[in-house]
Amino acid sequence: MSFAAQILTLYPEMFPGPLGQSLAGRALVEGTWSCAPIQIRDFATDKHRSVDDTPAGGGAGMVMRADVLAAAVDYALAHQPLAPVLAMTPRGKPLTQEGIRDLAAGPGVTILCGRFEGIDERLFEARDIEPVSIGDYILSGGETAAIVLLDACIRLLPGVMGAASSGDDESFEAGLLEYPHYTRPAIWEGRAIPEVLRSGDHAKIAAWRKQRAEDDTRLRRPDLWERHIGVRDQSPSGAQRKKKEDGS
Secondary structure (H helix, E strand, O other): OOEEEEEEEOOHHHOOHHHHOHHHHHHHHHOOEEEEEEEHHHHOOOOOOOOEEOOOOOOOOOEEOHHHHHHHHHHHHHHOOOOOEEEEEEEEEEOOHHHHHHHHOOOEEEEEEOOOOEEOOHHHHHOOOEEEEOOOOOOOOHHHHHHHHHHHHHOOOOOOOOOOOOOOOOOOOOOOOOOOOOOOOOEEOOEEOOHHHHOOOHHHHHHHHHHHHHHHHHHHOHHHHHHHHHHHOEOOOOOEOOOOOOOO
16 A cells, blocks of 8 residues: 655645655655645635635734635545645644654655635634644745655655665664764865774774764753653653762
8 A cells, every 4th residue: 555645735836846856756656656736726615726814803914714724634534534634834743753753654645735814713613624834944845845845754654765774873763863974085175984983893883873963962952862861761660760969
């Protein structure tokens, strides 16, 4: 059974986009996943195919209408009832690698791409839709964010990356940033590959990579580091270990 992606969007021509290339593109051709963009305007009821209106209470911009979006979501659910429905919006829950793994293990996903100032909040009250954000910044629309989410899922599908363990050491998989990489030439512009990586001692290499992953995470992503040491300091029973000030 393939991973089925439905994308509710005002710009269906944006898909599969870059996902039609490289490993994701090959997986698409091979049927490992499918891509079905759905034009939201097809569910508008007026002659102008309107999907938005002015914000209640005043203000700049336009807001996507709940009635039109609900009709589009209901259509998608009828075709793929077991797939979760996500809405790409900066007001959503941050996307994580853990969340991506959960999605990739399922039957697929339906993604609603937000546009304009946002989506009428009543849609989220009336339908089981999870708002998701890919970061603390603003895009022109949810389509680019949907491509990011799908790319992260597709690379985890069986056979897409080749060896099953090829992504195990990458950033966020173990709660840390990935260690730095090097390749030939051994010396470039006077900069040499670290000696330990040329030693052939696999135990020392593993220790060096672990240390660099921890050091870089602590310096570059203190938020990740705090979560990592919190998990690391859990006892087998799940209780937090007490820090002993006396060193005993």
